[in-house]
Amino acid sequence: MEEMERYLHRLITRHRSATKEGKPAQYIPELARQNPDALAITAVTTEGRTYGAGECPGYFTLQSIAKVITLIVALMDRGEEAIFHQVGMEPTGDPFDSLYKMELTAGEKLRKPLNPMINAGAMVVCSLVRGNTLDERIQRIIHVIKEMSGNPEVHIDWSVYESERETADRNRALAYILKEYHMIQRVEETLELYFQQSSISVRCEDLARIGLCLAQNGRNVDGKQVIPESVARIVKTFMVTCGMYDQSGEFAIRVGIPAKSGVSGSIVAAIPFRMGIGIIGPALNERGNSVAGLRILRDLSMEWNLSIF
Incomplete structure (x- = not known):
């Protein structure tokens, strides 16, 4: 076993007990059934080496990590100017399903969600993805x-x-408010795309490879440029400022790497020109982030000096 893999095993052992401090997302019944004790990490380096530790439960859903991918597709479809005319670039400091800050902009010419990583912003981005x-x-x-x-x-x-579709009263309400503000037109179609992108399933290694692709400014593990460099830079910036819900500021200070979480307990992280990381730990804190996953990334960043700041 190589040094990196031994280290990852130590991290899992060190923070496994943290899974007792949280619980899986309760508002989506299928996610509530996840094993709260599950915890795993995979890292893929720029040399293409893969290291893993813990017990990855096969496939799990991206949830809010999908917002990063959908933003990538929309940016490639429409360009920066069109996307950011409809969605802002600022962190909110509010829960991911809040419209509070948008309500405060009543006097502005165009009300819009503050960023693409909150639910309202992601719905607007979904509405901008091209397709017949x-x-x-x-x-x-x-x-x-x-x-x-x-x-x-x-x-x-x-x-x-x-399960998500049947319990989506809050998101459905957000979508109709967005329609009232003329931010989206086809509510049900937008919601369907939003629910489906959240339910895309991947493995730990897939998350790590997605992180590596972003870390390499759009080049995947095989060296193929699959997304434009400019788009990769934009989404990584959002991951730093908005990627961990309303815990993003604390995460930037304590960990300091581009990352995005999902309420399945998943986290993807991109360490520029070094590695991509995928984590699954379904036990969440009150902000919707994996309790153990946060601590693993904090220690990994501190002990390996990975912060971009």
Whole structure:
């Protein structure tokens, strides 16, 4: 076992007890059924080496990590000016399902969600993905994930999709408010794309490879440029400022690497020109971030001097 893998095993052992301090997301029944004790990490380096520790529970859904990929697709479709005319670039400091700051901009010419990493912003981004049909649009998102991860088996978990769709009162309300503000037009179609992209399933290694692709400014593990460098830089910046919900500022100070979390307990991290990291730990804190996953990344960053700041 190489030094890196031994170190990752020590991190898992050190922080396994932290899983007792949180619990899986309760508002989506399928996610509530996840094993709260599960904890795993995979790292893929720029040399293409893969290291892992813990017990990755096979496939799990991206949830909010999908917001990064959908933003990538929308930016490639529409360009920066069109996207950021509709969605802001600022962190909110509020929960991911809040519209509070947008309500405060009532006097501005155009109300818009403050960033693409909150639910309202992600819905607007979903509405900007090109395609003649819903299936064409979701398949384009899945294709980018396959290109970044190198895994042709990436798929939608329809059980999670149905569970999320059936319990989505808050998101449905947000979507209709966005329609009132003329930010989206086709509410149900936008919601369907939003639920489906959240339910895309990957493995720990896939997350790490997605992180590596971003760390290499859009080049995947095979060296293929699958997304433009300029787009990779934009989404990494959002990961730093908005990627960990309303815990993003603290994460930037304590960890200091581009990362995005999802309420499945997943985290993707991109350490520029060094490695990509994928973590799954379904036990969440009150902000919706993996309790053990945060601590693992904090120690990894401090002990290996990975902060970009």
